[in-house]
Amino acid sequence: MKVLALRTGMSGKKLEDxxxxxxxxxxxxxxxxxxxxxxxxxxxxxxxxxxxxxxxKKMKYEFLLWFTGKTDLASAFRIAKPKGEEMVLIVxxxxxxxxxxxxxxxxxxxxxxxxxxxxxxxxERISLSRVKS
Numbered sequence: 422m423k424v425l426a427l428r429t430g431m432s433g434k435k436l437e438d439x440x441x442x443x444x445x446x447x448x449x450x451x452x453x454x455x456x457x458x459x460x461x462x463x464x465x466x467x468x469x470x471x472x473x474x475x476x477x478k479k480m481k482y483e484f485l486l487w488f489t490g491k492t493d494l495a496s497a498f499r500i501a502k503p504k505g506e507e508m509v510l511i512v513x514x515x516x517x518x519x520x521x522x523x524x525x526x527x528x529x530x531x532x533x534x535x536x537x538x539x540x541x542x543x544x545e546r547i548s549l550s551r552v553k554s
Contacts, residue, residue, distance in 0.1 A: 422463055423512040424535065426450065429526035430506060439523045445512040446481050447524075448488070448501040453509040455539030461547050462488035481513050490550035509535075 440447055466483040469475040477483040491497040
């Protein structure tokens with residue numbers, strides 16, 4: 422998995438259509454605060470497939486469900502949808518250069534790094550999102 426901060430002038434349906442054919446997702450830059458959150462969601466998504474407890478059929482969508490703390494894709498997409506020009510690209514497989522070209526995007530100057538550690542409550546939101554009350 423590769424995680425890249427990027428900027429593009431594309432938005433809305435055009436942005437969604439440009440990423441759909443790739444094994445990658447885009448998330449709102451302010452939602453992706455730390456690498457630790459992304460790695461936890463990736464781990465839990467992989468584990469869901471291993472245990473056959475996955476909700477989504479594709480890894481990128483299962484990741485998105487865990488990352489947003491939701492159990493339905495519609496609300497996960499609504500939360501994660503990039504709202505401005507800055508966003509985070511999470512590539513599960515494939516060539517990120519090809520994806521950047523399709524998105525007409527540029528890496529943010531210096532490609533700012535995400536925090537390595539996150540707020541414990543953000544990690545709790547991810548890890549407890551499927552606990553039934």
